Amino acid sequence: MELRQLRYFLAVARERNFSRAAEILHIAQPPLSRQIQQLEDELGVLLIDRSNRPLDLTEAGRFFYEQAGQIIARIENMREQTRKIGLSRRERYVIGCVGSTLYGGIPDLVRRMRERWPDLDIEIREMMSTEQVTALKERRIDVGFGRVRFNDREIERLTLREERLVVAFPKGHPKSLSTEPIGLAELDGEPLVIYPSAPRPSFADEVLNMLSEQGISPGSVEEVREIQTALGIVAAGMSLCIIPTASQRQRPDDVCYRIIKDENATSPIIMSFRRDDAKGRIEEIKQLIREMYADNPPWLQLSNVQLDRA
Amino acid sequence: MELRQLRYFLAVARERNFSRAAEILHIAQPPLSRQIQQLEDELGVLLIDRSNRPLDLTEAGRFFYEQAGQIIARIENMREQTRKIGLSRRERYVIGCVGSTLYGGIPDLVRRMRERWPDLDIEIREMMSTEQVTALKERRIDVGFGRVRFNDREIERLTLREERLVVAFPKGHPKSLSTEPIGLAELDGEPLVIYPSAPRPSFADEVLNMLSEQGISPGSVEEVREIQTALGIVAAGMSLCIIPTASQRQRPDDVCYRIIKDENATSPIIMSFRRDDAKGRIEEIKQLIREMYADNPPWLQLSNVQLDRA
DNA sequence: CCATGATCATACCTTTTAGGTATAAAATTC
DNA sequence: GAATTTTATACCTAAAAGGTATGATCATGG
Known part of the structure; x- marks a missing residue:
């Protein structure tokens, strides 16, 4: 083709x-x-x-x-x-981030960065976690905020937070009547919509892996581009969806959410950068994040911060 | 290439x-x-x-x-x-809709359609308004819900609603301190982020046209793929954004909204279908919409319904 | 219902482009 | 600075795209 x-x-x-x-x-x-x-x-x-x-x-x-x-x-x-x-001339600083991290602290971080470095041309690049490692190595991005753990000798990775996952139900679904945490096993046989469909692997694959590790088989699996489409399909009563906690405030009229109680049903927020860069601007970005931490924004919960872990 | x-x-x-x-x-x-x-x-x-x-x-x-x-x-x-x-066999019914209509009544409509026609393979296709006319003519979709007005001899169009537009500001922006309706003129010189960047023309163009019709020139214009990215950029303090009222409930912690008071600052929700189809399933879909109207859901405001207009 | 016209598919040929080989030029390593 | 590795250039061959002629199929009008 x-x-x-x-x-x-x-x-x-x-x-x-x-x-x-x-x-x-x-x-x-x-x-x-x-x-x-x-x-x-x-x-x-x-x-x-x-x-x-x-x-x-x-x-x-x-x-x-x-x-x-x-x-x-x-x-x-x-x-x-x-x-x-x-053909451009300004210095660019590209931040790769998974869509769901845009619900959390990344916009706040970008505000602080722009105050700190007014002449820097900062770009936000929506990008899956798997892409971020490659993108860092190939200098296509300068720092990444993702959801998926990778190991790579050239890339340093900090887990900022472990975020719990929730199931999105259409209003009226039998299993939406309770607000108790739900077990993954209850999803067996239910139709699922996952996102993002591309590029892969992505958060969609994290979800599928999590289910298959416990021998849970959804009724059908549909892939869509983005969370809005996914939640629209949930609202239409066609499927269920698993999303991070930070994303769950949407569509309160026709979608409701239950936290997943399984231990492994979490999604980390991970900051990745090149080891070469560790002494440069990355150090200052970490400091900006610490300042955000000191301000205790909602997304940066104390119990899960591991900022200075090797 | x-x-x-x-x-x-x-x-x-x-x-x-x-x-x-x-x-x-x-x-x-x-x-x-x-x-x-x-x-x-x-x-x-x-x-x-x-x-x-x-x-x-x-x-x-x-x-x-x-x-x-x-x-x-x-x-x-x-x-x-x-x-x-x-290679599939089931009858498909494809609904083309602009992303923002997924915030409103389309999921409810799809629920009703699925109850009414359990064996129909209903697909939601995110698609810009301009695409819907062509898609209908070429039978790639069967009904469309969009935002942009078109005239075409083969396509019948009903305006379901005229929805007001709002400006999204980052928290702390000088013009975000008031909740009074804002005039478009106040956007002159402000950086704007518009969406969706493709395909065109789209809601992005509607916004640009609305501004240029009043001689208003934004400071800069950035195009992004979807509203989430746009609102993330607003939250980061980089730009403002114009969005439909129905979409404004997002990111209440770091984005706030002011209704635009200009008379023309509205965006219609338009149902489009082939004239050939007017006697078929389309009639029943209209009836489903009337039933939704009778239930008076939030997005279908009485004052703007024009369901049976020619 | 058939003839005619319009349009798509097939056969054969020409032109253009992709890919291969040989080798020069440039960068790296020792 | 020499040797090695890697990219660029020149020239050639093979493959694929495109053109022409014409057969096959569909639609329309008499």
Whole structure:
């Protein structure tokens, strides 16, 4: 599969006519026909129903069209941003963080950093934990706040906090009537929605691993991009979801939450950085975090802080 | 730019060595070198710093690496899902909706639909308004709930509600101290974060258009993927954000909101469907919405309902 | 219902591009 | 500073994309 094929398909889907799409793409109609056939061969499903005019998309084609459109747009955006960055002059400091840490103290930390270093171009990069290690090694980010534990000789890791997990239920679900902590075993056979679906491994995999370690098998598993979509699906009564405690204040009208009582049902907040950097700005960031700790913000609970652990 | 080049670049970035990356990719080193150079030529910026070993990524390369990795993963996911859909048998009913409508009544509606049609495979597809019209025409979705008005001969559109907009401020911002409705003019010169950045046009463009129609020029404009990232950036004190009223209950500790008093500062919730379908399941969905209306849920305010308008 | 026109698929050919080999240039290591 | 490793360049071959001609299929109008 190549982007050229996605572009060709999008044109055909929009025009519902190979000949017109070919004109728009400035190629002849037969190569266009062949390229789409190659794409369909590679996928193993038909994307276009050619048995009537104008052409219709199949169910798979409808899905593929939306996805391909988003990917092409994403490519354009990536190109523009890459150029912008490549031609820029200010010093950048990139913070990689898992989406759920944006609910907690990261915005506060960023405020303090900006006060401390007004000329620094700070960027927040939403990024899964697994990506952060690689990203640090390749200097694509400068510090990371994630959820998943990794070991790597070049990367130093501090656990800031162990956060408990909760189950999100639609209002009215039989198991939502109690507010007692719930055992993971009660999720056996229940439909689950997990997030984020990409990149992997992610928090989604942490959840799946946690369940499979205890031999718990959900009824079905659906993957979505982000927590909002997940909670919308929960609210619709379609699935349950496991999320960190900090994220649970959402949708109080139609979603409710129960803490999971199992010992291992926690998710750490981990700060990662290159060992090389340990004496530089990282030391000052740690100090900023200590100051936040001294201010005792809600997300930084005393019992779990391990800031200076090796 | 082709996916092959993204894959080649990712391999080089990971290995920090063209020769090893070439081995992994099962090609010779010179064509790999050329492909990366072509990519850099097309972008107009260097992605790799070749002046030392092992290789480093440039700032642009660091960004490109993260983005390319996500895109490749997204492509794999799209491939899998496309196949899954192509080989499935149940009747699908796809609801396209803008993210912010998931805060409101859509989950309730989906619950009612699932009760009404237990065998229907209902999917929620997060999709911008502009996409919904095209998606309906191409039968990629079956009904849409969006925010942006479009006119199209084949698509029928009902305005369910006009929702007011609010400005999100970081706690402590001078203009956050009042809870009075705020005029758009007060945003002149303020840094703004808008969302969603893709696909366009989107709610982000609605906001930009609203401001430019009144000659209001924000200090800077940053685009992000989703509202969570936007509110995290607001909480960090970096920008302000305009969001719909229904979305404002988030982050009460570090973000506060002021209703915008300007008359045009509203965002409609619009139900769209194919005219062809008007007599089918759409009629029953309207009835379900009326029932929701009768139950008077918070998001469906009486004064703005226009359900049976032509 | 059939002829005609429009549109997609197939066969064969040409052009373009990706990839391979040889080797020069540049960086690192000893 | 020499030797080794790694990347870039020149030239060539192979593979793939695209073009033309035409057959097959679908829709429309008489």
